Amino acid sequence: MAKVLAVNISETKGVPKEPIEKGYFEVNHGLVGDAHAGNWHRQVSLLGQESINKSKDKLKDLCVGVFAENLTTEGIILYELPIGTKLIIGETEMEVTQIGKECHTGCAIREIVGDCVMPREGIFTKVLKPGWIKAGDTIEVIN
Numbered sequence: 001m002a003k004v005l006a007v008n009i010s011e012t013k014g015v016p017k018e019p020i021e022k023g024y025f026e027v028n029h030g031l032v033g034d035a036h037a038g039n040w041h042r043q044v045s046l047l048g049q050e051s052i053n054k055s056k057d058k059l060k061d062l063c064v065g066v067f068a069e070n071l072t073t074e075g076i077i078l079y080e081l082p083i084g085t086k087l088i089i090g091e092t093e094m095e096v097t098q099i100g101k102e103c104h105t106g107c108a109i110r111e112i113v114g115d116c117v118m119p120r121e122g123i124f125t126k127v128l129k130p131g132w133i134k135a136g137d138t139i140e141v142i143n
Contacts, residue, residue, distance in 0.1 A: 002076035002139035004089060005049055008069060009034045017068050022134035025092045025127045031070050041097040042124040046071045048078050051121040069122060076139055079121040088140040091131025098124040 008017035013035045024032045030043030037043060047069035071089065081087075085096040100120050 002141075003074055004071055004133060004135055004137045004139065005074050006072040006135050007031070007133055008072065010068065011035055013068075015068065017070065019135075022132050023070070024130070024132055025094075026130050027127050030127060034070060036068075036070070041126055043127055044071065044094060044125045045069045045122055046073055046078055046125065047122045048072075048076065049074045050077065051079075054121075067122065071133065073139060076141075078123045081123065081141070084143075086128070086142045087125065088138075088142055090133035090137035091129075092127060092133060093129035093142075094125035095128055096123055097126050 006019040007021075007023040008019050009023060009031060010017040011033070017034075023034075025044065026032055026037075028039045028043075030037035036045060045068065047067050049072060052067065052072070079099050081096050081099075083096050083099065087094050087096070100122060
């Protein structure tokens with residue numbers, strides 16, 4: 001079963017995010033209080049623990065949020081989901097809008113970790129239905 005391992009937030013871009021107990025995700029915005037939120041196609045970032053584990057041989061102490069993902073997941077291969085896929089996560093509904101991204105220059109994550117898996121295996125969504133998400137919530141693919 002696919003689930004959320006952590007909800008992560010940061011006030012600035014390009015830095016690791018800190019886990020929070022739960023987060024509120026708004027339509028046309030994303031995670032309230034997060035630096036990456038806004039009315040664009042990359043409102044919410046997701047990265048699977050399976051992807052994070054690929055970097056653990058380089059750094060043993062990798063934790064949730066280190067790749068600046070809003071949602072750390074488990075049990076679903078995110079980067080295999082086609083663009084347009086809809087997901088129910090916690091109380092929300094989201095749509096996959098992008099797979100991977102170009103890593104911006106001066107990224108603190110690449111400096112800390114040495115490699116960033118987010119540009120290859122992270123995905124981005126926009127919020128279609130608002131609500132709360134917390135660790136332990138299930139992730140359901142609905143189309």
